[in-house]
Amino acid sequence: MIRDVRLDDAKAITEIYNHYIDNTVISFEEVLIEPSDMTKRIQAVLAISLPWLVLEENGIVLGYAYATQWKARSAYRFVVEVSVYLESTQGGKGLGTQLYEALFTKLKQMDLHVVIGCITLPNPASVHLHEKFGLEKVGHFANVGRKFDAWHDVGYWQVIL
Template identity: 55%
Template sequence: MYQGGYLEIRDVIATDAKQIAHIYNHYIQSTFISFEEESVSSQEMSARIEHVQRQNYPWIVALHDDEVIGYAYANTWKPRSAYRYTVEVSVYLSHQKAGKGLGTQLYRQLLERLKANRYENAIGSIALPNHASVRLHERLGFSKVGEFVGIGYKFGEKRTVGYWQLDLQSL
């Protein structure tokens, strides 16, 4: 349960793009959690949301006092048809709202929607080290299945990416 008060979770709408970009840009500019290196405009975020929605994947947002404070979505894991029942999932929170149960609540709703839509596997990619994200994924039943060492560069340093998998039918 979210410890920050009343919380509404709903499907994303076009006007959420600006607040979502603001949340995401914090991670681009200040962390290695995202491997993007340039900030994303609200127009670019709007295009990304539309892309996910056109594929009929869920994208949900959490609101507190009408402000988007977190979001979660699914996207294509790999484009080949053999992977059609597997998705990659992501969750991002306003950095001021982390550690209050919001990520768990968002992810649970996203995973339930994916299961209801007959997806079978969810993949979480985590830039390491990231103890909070690892705990979140493992708390929800994900298991670590692999790691690519030093695969990316951010802020002039090599970064490792770990992969966690969840069998959605086990929910």
């Protein structure tokens, strides 16, 4: 079941996200966060009326996807950046696709023009997912993130709705 996020999802979402902080370069954050931090992030997204969705099964959160404001300046108000995270054992089951289908359905109903995805490279699964939703690679920044004693590239994908 995919539904809108609730503040009481923050603990489960934090557990999912902290895996990526601690074990991958998918997130460039390096310090684990607390559920209170995630609650603030959820509140910030909801405060600007953007969607944050969770996928749960039998009451267990297996993943989430959301859109955030891309940049703060007014001219960018029609552009959002999207993200999706799955519980570490749930990849390859189509859950990311389900979350993005629901998220993109909501985004298309809003007064938005562009959706952007930022991907640490290499990450073929994420590239495939974003391209499945029509996003095309529009930029590549070499060696812009340093994590786990190595430099990492970032690519930007976008789609015009």
